[in-house]
Amino acid sequence: MTAALTIALPPEADRDPASYKLLIGGRFVDAADGGVIERASPGHGFVVSRYARATEKEVDTAVEAARRAFETGPWPRMKASERASVLLKAAELIEMRLEEIARLDVLESGKPIAQARGEIAGAVDIWRYAAALARTLHGESYANLGEAMLGVVVREPIGVVGIVTPWNFPFLIVSQKLPFALAAGCTAVVKPSEMTSASTFVLGEILLSAGLPEGVVNVLAGTGEEVGAPLTRHPGVDMVSFTGSTRVGKLTMAAASTSLKKVAMELGGKNGQIVFPDADLEAAADAAVFGGFFNAGECCNAGSRLIVHEAIAEDFLAEVGRLTDRVTVGDPLDEGTKVGAIISAAHAQKIRDYLDGAASDGARIVRGGKALSASAGEYLAPTIVAGASSTMAIAREEVFGPVLTVLAFRDAQEAVRIANDTNYGLSAGIWSSNMDNCLTVARGVRTGTVWVNTFMDGFPELPFGGYRQSGLGRELGLRAVEDYTEEKTIQFHKGPRTNWWLG
Structure with missing residues (x-):
């Protein structure tokens, strides 16, 4: 008969649960109705975290903050080099707090500590890669349209991005999305899983410390029904990037379709x-x-x-x-x-x-x-x-x-x-x-x-995503920042008009 596993309770078991507030408009705030979510550690059994529980009211407030930061704030108007500097500083601060973040993910998700450290180190690499892409994002020009015409194609940030992440890789997966959205000049409302939200709140702290303007990133803990669905269908959100099950991905697409917003989906696999x-x-x-x-x-x-x-x-x-x-x-x-x-x-x-x-x-x-x-x-x-x-x-x-x-x-x-x-x-x-x-x-x-002749290696330079019901679009890779942009064609004509309609 197999002996029972002996699970040693960590020091956190003798303390009050760590408490986290919602990040909205650059401030950490309680939920308007005072609601909270308690998370018990799946590996150790005690309550490890307590989050303010957002509802649709907080979704509206967070989207408004992100919209205001996009429409009137400095972030989309900064030089790419300035945005890159903030992302590089964030990577540095993540690396400094690697052990703390890894431990949070372990306590909330049950994954092994050695593996969690590797995930956070990988996330640091992704943030640095996104910073590099911020400076290489570019458009196109066409000087072959005739002597009087010049065509220019520019890429502009798509706007407010709703980011929904799962519980299995809490910090790594938000790092496959958020830094690229920020590199493009977007603002965001992030909804981590209600089972593993702590490390994403720490990321919010880090981004403010790195110099990210208020309202550019907002973080809401809450359920899919109370936060995920309202965020996805919100008319103030221009794009949704979702990672999770194929079943929930289909529901997310249906909700997003009400306003025809862009969706990016990283879903299930049977590999x-x-x-x-x-x-x-x-x-x-x-x-x-x-x-x-x-x-x-x-x-x-x-x-x-x-x-x-x-x-x-x-x-x-x-x-x-x-x-x-x-x-x-x-x-x-x-x-x-x-x-x-x-x-x-x-x-x-x-x-x-x-x-x-x-x-x-x-x-x-x-x-x-x-x-x-x-x-x-x-x-x-x-x-x-x-x-x-x-x-x-x-x-x-x-x-x-x-x-x-x-x-x-x-x-x-x-x-x-x-x-x-x-x-x-x-x-x-x-x-x-x-x-x-x-x-x-x-x-x-x-x-x-x-x-x-290898398996499950990963590099920020290589795009990641699936065919069929494994998702839509790709994360990471050379074009990752482009996913969070819109293309705009601008045509310049010089001299008198030549194509008179009425003569």
């Missing part, structure tokens, strides 16, 4: 790692375990489907199982932990429901599959499901938990077919030493990212 017999199988097995269980599988990019050539399927599955047995599950604040807590009891039950359904459908759970007894918090054992078919829910739908489903293929064409046999199209991995296999699969899978 396959495809392993050929000629691959570096040791590296591929480690990547399979990493892809399946990183962040407890609560990751849109999780390699939750392991698609293995039938010639090696049995032996490869055995090796993946052995590595899975070595994955350390436990206290998120323990430096050696690889898999931390599940975000909530309700989500843990949803994962178990998928596993029960897979067993009923005839699949075999060959590792894990059970909740782990712990002195505090919600923990699930890393789980491998074998004997699945691509028609089963466990192989088609986003489980968002530490669950790896194994499928077999005969040749590259079948591997591509299995990889594409889902409504999603976010990412895929290929493991082979044969370039023909790599090219065939990379060009055949309909995903926004393909990793070849």
Whole structure:
């Protein structure tokens, strides 16, 4: 019988919960009705944070502040070099407070501390990259329209951006959106998940300290019903950038359609790692375990489907199982932990429901599959499901938990077919030493990212997003700032008019 996990309560458990106020118009304020949200740590069980709870009233006030900052404030009118300086200062301050921010994300989300530090360091890099793009944003000119005409295409900030972020990467995902909006000259209202808002409030403090003018960034904690939906449909918001589930993404698009505002969507995934017999199988097995269980599988990019050539399927599955047995599950604040807590009891039950359904459908759970007894918090054992078919829910739908489903293929064409046999199209991995296999699969899978002989590496320079129901648009990359702009054509004519209509 597996021993219960011993979860050591951190010093925060003996203190009052940290309190956070809403950031509106450059000031931290309570909710008008005095409402609050309490967040219990999923890894440790005690109430760690208390936020002022925004409602539609605060949405209106925050949007008004952002609109005022855009229409009459200095931010959109600054030189790009001046905006870049603020973003670089913000990056510096984030780096100085890295340990504090990482710890907040750990306590609120249950992710391992070593992983959280890496995420915040990655966010610092993104803020610096966005600062560089602020200075390179440019338009076009056309001097080939005739001697009397000059055409100029300029890019202008789109306006007020509503940014809605999820609970699984609280600081990293807001950093994939906000700095690029700011680099373009936009203002923003940010709604983090009501389960993991603390680090976004700290970001608000940092931005004010870095010199961001009042009202340029506003932060509201609250539920999707009370804040997310009103923000999305608000006529004063020009664009919505949303990361979350495909189901909620569809609702967000519908709400945004009432005013035909621009939307950018980074949604779900059911990503396959495809392993050929000629691959570096040791590296591929480690990547399979990493892809399946990183962040407890609560990751849109999780390699939750392991698609293995039938010639090696049995032996490869055995090796993946052995590595899975070595994955350390436990206290998120323990430096050696690889898999931390599940975000909530309700989500843990949803994962178990998928596993029960897979067993009923005839699949075999060959590792894990059970909740782990712990002195505090919600923990699930890393789980491998074998004997699945691509028609089963466990192989088609986003489980968002530490669950790896194994499928077999005969040749590259079948591997591509299995990889594409889902409504999603976010990412895929290929493991082979044969370039023909790599090219065939990379060009055949309909995903926004393909990793070849690696998995889940990320760089600010490379665009990120998905096909089909994995989203709309791209984040990061060379054109990330352009996403937060509108193109305007200006035509200059010199001399007397030549195209008289009435002669």
